[in-house]
Amino acid sequence: MTKMNPEVKALWLEALRSGEYEQGVGHLNQDGKLCCLGVLCEVAIRAALDVTKGHSEFDPTVVTYSGSSDRLPWSLQKWSGVDGVGNIGDAYRAGLPEGSLAGLNDEAKYTFDEIAEVIEEHF
Numbered sequence: 001m002t003k004m005n006p007e008v009k010a011l012w013l014e015a016l017r018s019g020e021y022e023q024g025v026g027h028l029n030q031d032g033k034l035c036c037l038g039v040l041c042e043v044a045i046r047a048a049l050d051v052t053k054g055h056s057e058f059d060p061t062v063v064t065y066s067g068s069s070d071r072l073p074w075s076l077q078k079w080s081g082v083d084g085v086g087n088i089g090d091a092y093r094a095g096l097p098e099g100s101l102a103g104l105n106d107e108a109k110y111t112f113d114e115i116a117e118v119i120e121e122h123f
Helices: 006-017 036-046 074-080 101-106 112-122
Strands: 053-055 063-065
Touching: 006 036, 006 074, 006 112, 036 063, 036 074, 036 101, 036 112, 101 112
Parallel strands: none
Antiparallel strands: 053 063
16 A cells, blocks of 8 residues: 555545546646646645646647646655655556556546545555
């Protein structure tokens, strides 16, 4: 089980379940569609964490958070207790098809509600 800041966890779960965010894959945020880790980046901004939001120099539809477009920036990793891709301790034993939250979002096509359940149980 990954150690996560409990206050961050509560805010993230609420945001994932809010219906406010449209789910996307491949990037934290592209064309206004976010992966589950992109939602965590938006939670950090709302919590007044110092996160610089910009755009990729290669693709203006891709939003960057403190320079990152596909992994949690280091400052968010330290703040939340979640690593860059949201690795899940022993995903195989947990019966999960992917070993990270990014994989559940992008490859297994878990919904935000399903990802929230995984976060509750494994983080």
